[in-house]
Amino acid sequence: MRALTYHGKKDVRVDTHPDPGIVNPRDAIIKITATAICGSDLHLYDGVIPGLMAGDILGHEFMGEVVETGPGSTLKKGQRVVVPFTISCGSCFFCEKQQYSACDNSNPVEKREMSETLYGQPMSGLFGYSHMTGGYPGGQAEYVRVPFSDVGPIVIENDDLEDEKVLFLSDILPTGWMAAENAAIEGGDTVAVWGAGPVGLFAAQSAKVMNAERVIVIDHHPHRLELAKGLGCETLNFREVDVREALLEMTGGIGPDAVIDAVGMEAHGFAIDNMLDVAKQTVGIGADRASALKQALLACRKGGRVSIPGVYGGMTDKFPLGALMEKGLKIGTGQTHVQRFTHLLLGLIEEGKIDTTFLISHRLPLEEAPDGYYNFRNYQNEWTKVVLKPGT
Missing domain, CATH: 3.90.180.10 (Medium-chain alcohol dehydrogenases, catalytic domain)
Known part of the structure; x- marks a missing residue:
């Protein structure tokens, strides 16, 4: 064969x-x-x-x-x-x-x-x-x-x-669905999804089916963001706005009720820690590039939920563990x-x-x-x- x-x-x-x-x-x-x-x-x-x-x-x-x-x-x-x-x-x-x-x-x-x-x-x-x-x-x-x-x-x-x-x-369809389920979506929720790839788009679609009031999709590819708009989602281009500031403004200073990292271990970004992770991956050290997840943790409202369908395979540096604990966030993840x-x-x-x-x-x-x-x-x-x- x-x-x-x-x-x-x-x-x-x-x-x-x-x-x-x-x-x-x-x-x-x-x-x-x-x-x-x-x-x-x-x-x-x-x-x-x-x-x-x-x-x-x-x-x-x-x-x-x-x-x-x-x-x-x-x-x-x-x-x-x-x-x-x-x-x-x-x-x-x-x-x-x-x-x-x-x-x-x-x-x-x-x-x-x-x-x-x-x-x-x-x-x-x-x-x-x-x-x-x-x-x-x-x-x-x-x-x-x-x-x-x-x-x-x-x-x-x-x-x-x-x-x-x-x-x-x-x-990818059940992965997007489980991502939304792990976010424990309730009617009236605002949900932010990092990544407008297939899993992110299915997670956004699933969140809408689960009666999220607003779904905001973050990416930098114009066509993928247009696909998200076609699902009835709002969008942010992370190359054009400060994502955390934009989400705070869109949610009255509170932050999204739930965040979904559908990007995973090869995130894009220009923060210094992400550029170092890119270098480490290139030479084989194996540090996951987790800039999307870090941004999601900082953006989520206090007492909110974090869902991680994006694939991670190893370690990551400069993880905001304090934000996770101090804000009382709940995490759901897994294959x-x-x-x-x-x-x-x-x-x-x-x-x-x-x-x-x-x-x-x-x-x-x-x-x-x-x-x-x-x-x-x-x-x-x-x-x-x-x-x-x-x-x-």
Whole structure:
């Protein structure tokens, strides 16, 4: 089969790999019909996530047709499914609490040491996201093996829902929804969202569905800010205004009730600490660039809520811990518990309450995936979301 393969920093290629096969009884093999490039994939592309090796197959947003099943799978050949990026067993302590992204059984024992050393406990398994999360081949390919296929995939029975309407149930839509849920949004709230990328836009859309009175989206890409306006959001361009001062003015001197950092570890910014973090990442020290999160903590009102769906992988300097404590802020974060939200969100898509297609800017054959990565990284104003089609 053909698959998008990591060869080094900013070097990805479409190579030929052996077709996957059934390894465990609960496995299924999926023929990919649509897959996407995620903003989190760019962290891999930039070489700031540890544990990636040459030859690894990337991609964690995908869907397709079931072509083979193990005896323990509940799927059937021919079914159309969306596969969550989190690999979850369904029966461990965490899965039983619906904390699926904390699954204790999906990351093989021999792969756990790195994440256990970094974070104190091992991460769960994720598709296409380094050996720190299990080393599972990803879905930017023609076929993929799906472990625990009786737990993860959601069957799409409505033929009227084309792939692009449901593809993002694999990651960024539930990630945006959980971001808004972690912000504990109440009717009448003002919510500020840092980042008008796919997750930030879905978080903003979710906040509106959850009856936030005002949603303010912060970014510097004009087209992405226009997409946010199309959702009924107010916008701030951080290159044109002092964000904290603007938010104070917009909220009568109080600050937003909830803030969402949908940027993560490669934030832009011209503060001296962020420029130092850029230098550290460049030379491989691995300091996360957390300027968006720092700004969000300082901007949030006293007693407010902070949600962090943006990916962080290591340490950060000059963190405003005093602001977090003294202001009495509550934090919600974590990899997304995708399986908890898929049925709810599928229903909202079918009812027309959530649109998932507005941010797609480019559709490419799988063979052009390297160009997709390059452009998605370097032309973020115009390239808002890339969908790849294997076999075209």
